[in-house]
Amino acid sequence: MSSDEYSDREQSQIKHFALGLYLNVAARILGQSRDIAYVDCCAGPWKSETPDYRDTSFGVALRVLRDARVFLRSKGKNPKFRMLLIEDDPGAFAKLKAFAGQTSVPETTIRAEKWDFTEHLDEIVGFARQPPAFPFVFIDPTGWKLAQLNVIKPILQLNPGEVLINLMSSFITRFVNDAHQDFTNLLGAKFAELRDLHGEEQEDEVVRRYCEAIRQVGGFRYVCALPVMKADRDSFQFHLIYATRHLKGVEKFKEVERRAARQTEVIRAEKQQKKREKRSRNLDLFTPEIRYQETRYQRLKGKNKGLAGSAVMNLIKTRDSLSYDECWAEAMQFAAVYESDLRGWLAAAESQNLVRIAGRKTSTEVLKIRANHTISLVR
Numbered sequence: 001m002s003s004d005e006y007s008d009r010e011q012s013q014i015k016h017f018a019l020g021l022y023l024n025v026a027a028r029i030l031g032q033s034r035d036i037a038y039v040d041c042c043a044g045p046w047k048s049e050t051p052d053y054r055d056t057s058f059g060v061a062l063r064v065l066r067d068a069r070v071f072l073r074s075k076g077k078n079p080k081f082r083m084l085l086i087e088d089d090p091g092a093f094a095k096l097k098a099f100a101g102q103t104s105v106p107e108t109t110i111r112a113e114k115w116d117f118t119e120h121l122d123e124i125v126g127f128a129r130q131p132p133a134f135p136f137v138f139i140d141p142t143g144w145k146l147a148q149l150n151v152i153k154p155i156l157q158l159n160p161g162e163v164l165i166n167l168m169s170s171f172i173t174r175f176v177n178d179a180h181q182d183f184t185n186l187l188g189a190k191f192a193e194l195r196d197l198h199g200e201e202q203e204d205e206v207v208r209r210y211c212e213a214i215r216q217v218g219g220f221r222y223v224c225a226l227p228v229m230k231a232d233r234d235s236f237q238f239h240l241i242y243a244t245r246h247l248k249g250v251e252k253f254k255e256v257e258r259r260a261a262r263q264t265e266v267i268r269a270e271k272q273q274k275k276r277e278k279r280s281r282n283l284d285l286f287t288p289e290i291r292y293q294e295t296r297y298q299r300l301k302g303k304n305k306g307l308a309g310s311a312v313m314n315l316i317k318t319r320d321s322l323s324y325d326e327c328w329a330e331a332m333q334f335a336a337v338y339e340s341d342l343r344g345w346l347a348a349a350e351s352q353n354l355v356r357i358a359g360r361k362t363s364t365e366v367l368k369i370r371a372n373h374t375i376s377l378v379r
């Protein structure tokens with residue numbers, strides 16, 4: 001993925017990076033035992049700079065599904081993949097249709113439809129369900145209205161199924177204080193409470209409430225938010241909201257989050273260096289990362305560590321004994337919180353005799369999921 005083709009839309013580069021990483025691993029795992037139905041509800045192409053559309057979400061999805069097929073074939077598996085690519089704009093759809101017509105991948109059907117996806121939800125659900133397959137749906141609108149729960153409810157309720165939604169958080173916070181706007185279908189009935197909050201506190205709460213609403217409407221066990229930064233400002237542009245009913249999904253998505261955070265640093269650091277060099281008309285002596293500046297993600301990380309730690313402790317207090325897996329899942333749904341944080345809190349709580357940890361073969365065994373480790377409160 002070259003940064004040139006994403007010049008001045010580096011957020012899309014991170015979005016495609018995360019989509020590609022997740023879909024690749026999901027297809028390799030799920031494709032071992034079933035077919036896969038991939039739906040891109042807002043496919044584009046949109047601001048694409050490449051003749052083969054490798055800088056679009058459908059181009060990325062096709063590449064990773066093709067790679068996953070090669071991998072699965074090498075393991076003696078031969079699942080069928082099907083893709084439904086939807087685009088509403090006539091000009092963009094003409095390009096999408098030509099792409100779908102020219103592209104052929106073994107055991108993969110590519111269907112392009114010129115639809116307003118909100119008017120074809122029955123067909124989308126039908127495509128996802130029949131013949132039986134595991135559906136993965138990507139919803140990437142330009143504003144927030146198409147991400148509303150009343151609009152996408154049938155997609156959220158596909159079970160089995162997972163969704164990835166682009167929540168334009170920076171856009172929403174520009175309108176949330178407007179008394180003429182109703183956000184009930186995005187943020188719940190009590191959305192007006194958000195008007196008492198400001199700045200990043202408000203933005204974080206918008207994301208938290210949307211995740212909660214997605215969890216409830218879709219009956220998902222886990223919902224994670226991956227913040228995507230603006231390339232040239234110390235703020236977030238949007239959040240990728242991932243919803244799943246499986247622990248394994250969270251595990252893989254956290255790895256995507258970690259790698260996307262690293263990739264964000266590389267991209268933003270280069271951008272900052274170019275800006276400095278242009279201003280000073282001198283070349284920097286150091287590699288871009290040395291002088292990298294960013295505070296927004298670091299603040300979110302600090303805040304979420306506090307919130308996740310409290311959430312885990314509260315959960316432990318409600319039960320006689322809790323599996324480490326449940327503690328893990330609770331903590332990992334907070335962006336920028338990782339397993340090393342959780343292990344650190346539990347080790348500190350154990351050394352202060354606040355919790356008891358059982359199930360380890362030795363007292364130094366590292367806590368991990370699927371190992372029957374349990375946590376209980378010392379009462």
Ligand SMILES: C[S@@+](CC[C@H](N)C(=O)[O-])C[C@H]1O[C@@H](n2cnc3c(N)ncnc32)[C@H](O)[C@@H]1O
Nearest residue numbers: 042043044046056057087088089115116117140
């Ligand atoms: C942000 S762009 C998506 C870009 C693409 N997913 C990517 O990452 O390369 C949003 C696209 O959705 C299309 N769109 C907007 N409303 C739509 C709708 N109701 N149904 C289908 N497509 C829509 C727009 O024309 C635009 O191409």
